[in-house]
Amino acid sequence: MKVGTISNNYPPETLGGAEIYAKALADEISKKQEEFAFAGRYNIWEYMPKYDLSVYKEDYWVYRLGLASMNLDYKAVNNFFDPVVGLVARNIFKKERPDVLHFHNLAGLSVAPLLATHSKVKKVMTLHDFWIVCPKNTLLRKDASLCNDILKCLGCDVRIKASFIPVPLWLRHKVVSGVLKGVDHIISPSKSLKNIVEGFTDLKIEHIPNGLMIDDYMRIQREEQDTQNVLMLGAILPHKGAYVLLDAFRKIHLLDNSLRLTLAGVTSEWDRIKNYMRANRLEDVVEMVGWFNSEKKKLQLLEKADVFVQPSIWYENNPLTVIEAMASGLPVVGSGIGGIPEMVENGRTGFLSKAGDSRELGEKILRLAQDRRLRESLGRAGREKAEKTYDIRKHASKIMKVYESL
Amino acid sequence: MKMFKSVSAYLGYIKTVLKYAVYRSGVDVCVGMLSATSVEAVPSKLSQYEALLTNTTSKARRVRVTLDIYPVDNPAHPLRHHGWYLVEVSLKPHSSSKFSISYDWSSNIQFRLEGKEVKLKERWSGLFSESGLYRLHLRMDDENNTLKSDLSITQRLLDPSMENPAVGERVSDFTRDWDSRVKPVQPPVSVPLAGSVAAKARMSVINAIKPTLEAATEIQKRQVLRISRLLERRIDDLQNDLSDVKSDLSGRLIGGRLEALGTHTGGTNLHVDWLAFQERFRGSQEEIRKKQLAYLGYFKGRENVVDIGCGRGEFLAILRDAGINAIGVDSDARMVEECRRKGLNVIKQDGVDYLRSLEDGSIEGIFSGQVVEHMYPSELIEFVNLAARKLGKDGVLVVETINPECLLVFANSFYMDLSHIRPVHPETLKFLLESAGFSDLKLSFFSPVAESNRLKALESGKTAGQNADFTKIVNENFMKLNEVLFSNQDYAVIARK
Numbered sequence: 001m002k003v004g005t006i007s008n009n010y011p012p013e014t015l016g017g018a019e020i021y022a023k024a025l026a027d028e029i030s031k032k033q034e035e036f037a038f039a040g041r042y043n044i045w046e047y048m049p050k051y052d053l054s055v056y057k058e059d060y061w062v063y064r065l066g067l068a069s070m071n072l073d074y075k076a077v078n079n080f081f082d083p084v085v086g087l088v089a090r091n092i093f094k095k096e097r098p099d100v101l102h103f104h105n106l107a108g109l110s111v112a113p114l115l116a117t118h119s120k121v122k123k124v125m126t127l128h129d130f131w132i133v134c135p136k137n138t139l140l141r142k143d144a145s146l147c148n149d150i151l152k153c154l155g156c157d158v159r160i161k162a163s164f165i166p167v168p169l170w171l172r173h174k175v176v177s178g179v180l181k182g183v184d185h186i187i188s189p190s191k192s193l194k195n196i197v198e199g200f201t202d203l204k205i206e207h208i209p210n211g212l213m214i215d216d217y218m219r220i221q222r223e224e225q226d227t228q229n230v231l232m233l234g235a236i237l238p239h240k241g242a243y244v245l246l247d248a249f250r251k252i253h254l255l256d257n258s259l260r261l262t263l264a265g266v267t268s269e270w271d272r273i274k275n276y277m278r279a280n281r282l283e284d285v286v287e288m289v290g291w292f293n294s295e296k297k298k299l300q301l302l303e304k305a306d307v308f309v310q311p312s313i314w315y316e317n318n319p320l321t322v323i324e325a326m327a328s329g330l331p332v333v334g335s336g337i338g339g340i341p342e343m344v345e346n347g348r349t350g351f352l353s354k355a356g357d358s359r360e361l362g363e364k365i366l367r368l369a370q371d372r373r374l375r376e377s378l379g380r381a382g383r384e385k386a387e388k389t390y391d392i393r394k395h396a397s398k399i400m401k402v403y404e405s406l
Numbered sequence: 407m408k409m410f411k412s413v414s415a416y417l418g419y420i421k422t423v424l425k426y427a428v429y430r431s432g433v434d435v436c437v438g439m440l441s442a443t444s445v446e447a448v449p450s451k452l453s454q455y456e457a458l459l460t461n462t463t464s465k466a467r468r469v470r471v472t473l474d475i476y477p478v479d480n481p482a483h484p485l486r487h488h489g490w491y492l493v494e495v496s497l498k499p500h501s502s503s504k505f506s507i508s509y510d511w512s513s514n515i516q517f518r519l520e521g522k523e524v525k526l527k528e529r530w531s532g533l534f535s536e537s538g539l540y541r542l543h544l545r546m547d548d549e550n551n552t553l554k555s556d557l558s559i560t561q562r563l564l565d566p567s568m569e570n571p572a573v574g575e576r577v578s579d580f581t582r583d584w585d586s587r588v589k590p591v592q593p594p595v596s597v598p599l600a601g602s603v604a605a606k607a608r609m610s611v612i613n614a615i616k617p618t619l620e621a622a623t624e625i626q627k628r629q630v631l632r633i634s635r636l637l638e639r640r641i642d643d644l645q646n647d648l649s650d651v652k653s654d655l656s657g658r659l660i661g662g663r664l665e666a667l668g669t670h671t672g673g674t675n676l677h678v679d680w681l682a683f684q685e686r687f688r689g690s691q692e693e694i695r696k697k698q699l700a701y702l703g704y705f706k707g708r709e710n711v712v713d714i715g716c717g718r719g720e721f722l723a724i725l726r727d728a729g730i731n732a733i734g735v736d737s738d739a740r741m742v743e744e745c746r747r748k749g750l751n752v753i754k755q756d757g758v759d760y761l762r763s764l765e766d767g768s769i770e771g772i773f774s775g776q777v778v779e780h781m782y783p784s785e786l787i788e789f790v791n792l793a794a795r796k797l798g799k800d801g802v803l804v805v806e807t808i809n810p811e812c813l814l815v816f817a818n819s820f821y822m823d824l825s826h827i828r829p830v831h832p833e834t835l836k837f838l839l840e841s842a843g844f845s846d847l848k849l850s851f852f853s854p855v856a857e858s859n860r861l862k863a864l865e866s867g868k869t870a871g872q873n874a875d876f877t878k879i880v881n882e883n884f885m886k887l888n889e890v891l892f893s894n895q896d897y898a899v900i901a902r903k
């Protein structure tokens with residue numbers, strides 16, 4: 001059996017956790033099956049893509065198509081349908097002759113690769129966000145409430161434009177849902193995502209939680225430190241709750257001056273966060289690490305941390321960072337939104353707080369920071385859960401069963 | 407023009423569609439991947455970059471790989487260009503080779519293909535390495551010099567450390583302030599292929615003026631930095647000048663009390679030979695020596711005695727002969743010269759200043775003969791207080807000065823010396839010394855007016871027609887007058903701590 005992994009991006013360059021998961025799964029499957037991957041490569045400094053293909057081989061061949069910020073712009077038609085990507089995919093599929101194609105995030109790469117092969121090739125798709133129903137991925141309105149009418153995009157001001165011909169929103173939904181009808185099996189890593197998407201469409205979705213290579217994280221040993229380090233890992237952006245966390249931290253670091261906060265990850269809000277820190281005198285206690293491309297650094301950060309925070313205000317799906325934190329024995333304070341309550345059991349592997357409520361978030365962080373025994377017991381329970389539920393080997397065998405059943 | 411541009415973009419898109427639909431162009435050799443280990447690079451610290459070079463054909467291929475580094479905004483060759491490096495490598499068929507680059511952003515660069523070092527074929531180093539965003543562009547050409555593939559990543563180069571840390575700190579503070587005030591022009595996030603004409607026109611205007619604006623801002627920023635550095639240097643120079651002037655001025659005030667007095671009174675220096683003056687009017691050194699021998703008793707068995715205003719060094723000589731370790735201080739250069747000629751240990755300085763420079767409680771005795779009448783009241787008070795502080799336990803202070811209770815001195819010696827400021831009354835001096843913390847004060851008067859100069863008493867019965875009572879009364883009155891007019895010309899206070 002030959003499996004093709006199609007994702008909008010692929011490590012080492014990543015936009016989010018979906019790509020890391022896609023590669024982890026492809027790596028695991030390539031140990032037993034033939035494998036190839038097709039993904040985009042984004043030049044965010046230019047608007048028009050060059051569509052230059054590059055290829056490399058590590059354990060299997062990876063095809064990367066040069067795209068640009070137009071493909072990531074949800075107002076452009078190429079974000080959901082790009083014929084060139086379809087043509088390139090057709091050439092690659094003809095050469096590689098896959099039996100199964102596994103699609104991940106398609107924002108930017110568009111749904112065109114789904115049409116680039118005949119119906120004998122089985123198609124599996126894993127959802128990572130709301131892109132198939134919402135051009136902005138998050139299904140959040142400007143006031144952070146959940147959208148209930150995906151065709152009107154009220155309060156979002158989404159208008160899709162192509163060259164010369166504006167594409168109405170209903171056409172986008174028609175194209176996307178029409179193409180998705182050809183997918184044989186749709187997987188959602190969280191029940192919350194499954195329920196919301198099923199509510200909008202008539203797709204059948206199966207719930208299989210994400211998996212991750214957790215061996216390195218399981219080995220982490222933590223030593224007692226003078227300061228309690230709070231860690232947020234991932235994109236440091238408003239919809240991930242960066243400002244909620246900063247607000248919470250502004251309040252609690254006055255109560256306990258041994259608290260430190262580390263914000264690690266890519267951010268476009270660097271200046272705004274720095275200004276916020278300067279205005280609230282948080283410069284000494286908050287560290288911004290920025291984007292890094294090193295597994296070692298991530299392990300170091302997790303080893304140094306005492307509390308892990310996932311303060312998202314959007315409907316998180318199945319965040320990999322929470323799996324990493326749980327596997328490395330950290331108690332997790334997460335917002336009770338989307339797929340996070342399915343991962344963090346309140347009081348057993350961490351605490352849940354209301355999304356966007358900085359006061360409650362601060363209280364939970366403070367409670368964990370001041371109670372070492374509680375931290376350790378929650379962390380131990382988290383490790384057990386990660387080993388049981390999120391191990392990539394168990395996960396890959398589940399996915400292989402899906403492939404074989406088609 | 408705008409219309410033409412969007413049409414050409416549209417045609418370019420159709421061309422790409424056709425290229426992939428009709429020709430089905432594949433890949434033979436390419437740069438598969440390029441990544442950096444960190445988002446920021448630090449000058450003079452090695453940064454690591456990884457790339458994968460792919461050859462999908464069935465033959466080994468020789469390619470030229472160029473790493474080109476230039477700032478993202480406004481790159482211009484060669485002024486605003488960091489440099490480029492060229493290597494030649496051969497790629498194995500049907501595989502990707504790991505190509506790693508380590509570079510310290512100045513001169514050290516190393517290329518490795520599958521762990522083996524690759525020799526640099528050509529290089530060009532520009533001078534531009536200011537902090538900011540840089541693009542690292544890896545380009546691959548085949549044997550025929552046709553471009554096969556290129557990839558680029560963007561990295562932020564951090565500030566190199568400044569030469570002068572103090573200045574660097576101030577300058578970086580300044581730039582931080584500047585950065586917070588000047589908002590950078592945001593690059594356009596989205597330009598739809600066909601949008602409203604107004605939006606396109608706006609974008610085009612922004613795009614047209616952006617480089618000019620940025621260049622202007624850059625120039626201004628650099629000018630402001632240069633000016634601030636110049637100002638800092640100027641301020642340092644002025645501060646140095648000021649401290650020079652200060653030390654010069656204080657040197658004149660302290661070192662030349664008499665000369666300063668000269669300038670104070672007439673605006674010109676008097677240039678009086680005070681040595682010759684003393685020789686003539688104060689009396690010969692031998693006389694003074696005889697007079698001052700009386701004080702030796704108070705200093706017997708002591709070390710570290712200071713003679714403030716030592717003059718010609720008569721008392722210093724007495725102390726030396728008695729085997730007492732002493733040092734003299736005088737502000738007149740000729741006096742100091744005279745003392746040194748005699749082999750005495752003398753410093754040319756103002757007495758009060760010299761005392762101030764000593765450690766508290768470090769001396770055992772102070773002698774000051776005919777000095778306090780040269781002092782202003784404020785100086786006198788300071789001198790007394792300093793003496794009390796600098797003298798150790800059981801230290802002794804001897805102050806000799808003109809006795810104003812004897813009115814003859816005003817007709818005689820006091821006004822002879824132009825540098826005399828005011829006489830000090832014995833009771834005043836006593837009170838000052840007591841206030842400063844001295845106890846066991848003793849006043850002693852000496853240098854009486856010669857008997858020949860005093861009013862003579864009548865001898866009773868010598869003059870005819872006068873009774874003894876008259877003679878007695880006249881003689882008592884003469885005595886009183888003698889007391890006031892012709893008593894002792896000098897006095898000394900001996901004070902112990």
